[in-house]
Amino acid sequence: MVGALIGISLLVFLLVIGVPMIAALTGAVAIGLWLGGQWALVMPQSILNGLGDYSLLSLPLFVLAGVLMNVGGLSSRLFDFAHSLVGWMRGGLAQVDVVTSIFLGGMFGSSTADIAGTGSITIPAMKKEGYSPGFAAATCAASSGVGPMIPPSSPMILYSAVTGTSLGALFMAGIIPGILMGLVFMGVVFVLARTRNFPRHGDLSWSEIWTTFKAAFFSIGMPLIIVGGTTIGVFTPTEGGAFGVVYALLVSVFVYRSIGPREIYRAGLASVQLSGELLLMVGLSGALGVSLASAHVPEALATFVDVLAVGDSMFMRLAALMVLAIIAGMFIDPLIPVLIPVIMPTLLAYQIDLVHFGVLMVMAVVIGQLHPPIGIALIISGRIANVDQIRVFKACIPFFVAIILFTILLMAVPEISTWLPNYMKD
Numbered sequence: 001m002v003g004a005l006i007g008i009s010l011l012v013f014l015l016v017i018g019v020p021m022i023a024a025l026t027g028a029v030a031i032g033l034w035l036g037g038q039w040a041l042v043m044p045q046s047i048l049n050g051l052g053d054y055s056l057l058s059l060p061l062f063v064l065a066g067v068l069m070n071v072g073g074l075s076s077r078l079f080d081f082a083h084s085l086v087g088w089m090r091g092g093l094a095q096v097d098v099v100t101s102i103f104l105g106g107m108f109g110s111s112t113a114d115i116a117g118t119g120s121i122t123i124p125a126m127k128k129e130g131y132s133p134g135f136a137a138a139t140c141a142a143s144s145g146v147g148p149m150i151p152p153s154s155p156m157i158l159y160s161a162v163t164g165t166s167l168g169a170l171f172m173a174g175i176i177p178g179i180l181m182g183l184v185f186m187g188v189v190f191v192l193a194r195t196r197n198f199p200r201h202g203d204l205s206w207s208e209i210w211t212t213f214k215a216a217f218f219s220i221g222m223p224l225i226i227v228g229g230t231t232i233g234v235f236t237p238t239e240g241g242a243f244g245v246v247y248a249l250l251v252s253v254f255v256y257r258s259i260g261p262r263e264i265y266r267a268g269l270a271s272v273q274l275s276g277e278l279l280l281m282v283g284l285s286g287a288l289g290v291s292l293a294s295a296h297v298p299e300a301l302a303t304f305v306d307v308l309a310v311g312d313s314m315f316m317r318l319a320a321l322m323v324l325a326i327i328a329g330m331f332i333d334p335l336i337p338v339l340i341p342v343i344m345p346t347l348l349a350y351q352i353d354l355v356h357f358g359v360l361m362v363m364a365v366v367i368g369q370l371h372p373p374i375g376i377a378l379i380i381s382g383r384i385a386n387v388d389q390i391r392v393f394k395a396c397i398p399f400f401v402a403i404i405l406f407t408i409l410l411m412a413v414p415e416i417s418t419w420l421p422n423y424m425k426d
Contacts, residue, residue: 006031025338058167060275061241062152065222065248067267067274072252072259074219078103079121081212081220086186090200091193093129094139095186097122101143102150102182103220115144115377119384127385129199134395135192137385141377141392142399143185145366149178152226152241155336155362162340163347165354167237169421173355174362177417181406188402218251317350318411322360329368330375336361359417363407370400 010031014024069075082099089095100118119140126136148155151171160167192198213220225247226240235243252259259267321343329335340361347357369377375389382392393400410416 058152058238058241059154059157059161059279060271061238061245062154062157063275064267064271065241065244067271068245068248068252068259068264069219069222071263071267072248072256074216074252074256075100075104075118076121077212077216077219077256079118081209081216084205084208084212088200088202088204089190089193091189091198092201093122093126093131094135094189094193094198097126097139098143098146098182098185098189101146102179103223104147115140115380115384118144119381123381123384129201131198132395133385133387134391137378137381137387137392138395138399139189140384141370141381142188142396142403143182144377144381145370145403146178146182146185148362148365149174149181149359150223151175152223152237152244153362155365156358157237158336159340159358159361162337163344163354163358165358166421169355169425170358171237172421172424173359173417176420177359177363177410180416181403184402184406185399188398192398218255222247222251314350314352315411318352318357318360321346321352321357322364322407322411325361325364326367326371329364330371335365335368353414353418355421356414356418360407360410363403363410367400367403367407370396370403 010024010028014027079096079100082096082103083092086092086095086099097118100122104118119137123133123136123140126139127133147153151174153171153174156170156174157167159165160170222244226244229235229240229243249264253264324343325335325339328339347354369375370393372378372389372393375393378389378392378396382389385392
């Protein structure tokens, strides 16, 4: 137990002082296993076992598909379509940011990719129209949380690999919560627009909607085909990732003619780098789970959860686990491959629905990315808007409160996330 505590403390310390996640995780795992006298044999085997899950094949495929579509200029086409739908409303550009994130969530599947794809367009546009830089960055950071929920979702792929839960079921479980979360953000923008008298430009134009829809038709088509094909069983999530790469190439090269060999090469390099980092962290996280399990940390965690959970209530147990996940998410990114191996025995002991908890873990990831000291979504959006992280967080508080309340709703009503996969299974 002492070795495990030293390893976890080292991990948190290294992250706080700014050491890259891969280096911090490697050091924590090596120290934890070394103090247990088994690192030379167990660490390599555990890393390879962590990378052996078949569902991980879909991760680099979806990453590559998303990068290709972003490089190919599909983000701007979707932005134009979203602008025609809601840009005429008061605070319309903020609403456009949320709607664009809903569209792009089905392409990128991660908050950081969403911010990079939409923030470079929406944040300068909002600043130009008179929105404060802090609010523009906060809106982009918060709305990017829709991306990890709507399939294909990188956090859900990682969760499936770590827990063995059906990736198809996880994809379907995120659809309804993802759409509802987008609507919640639109509601927050609507209230803020009324109380702060945000600008309103133009009127609703059906001809503009039709024109921008035709321009973005193939952009919208990829997530719809992937989600629909996975849902009705035309292809597996991994096959869907391969289809997404081919689709993105065909649309970008032959339909829109927006990229050439040089752009494709750069997209490949970017996706290899991102996928390599994620997969290495998955392997290291598996080794961390082995280290903590040998130190009996899961048993201690189960006792801790029992202390926090008042009464024999599944909701209180979920609440205790979510408090732990949210606190960890403030320091660890990516959260899922690091935390899930530790709490997996507790989830099984309490017979918690792994599909439902997968959606909750994605919410914990979103909350962690919107809260200091790490707050990667705050950092990226703040850099685009040229404002500091704390200023973005202050502007993000209304969205943050809405996310917390929505997470409590998901815990109290699991059917929001489990109904669709159960319906499709029946």
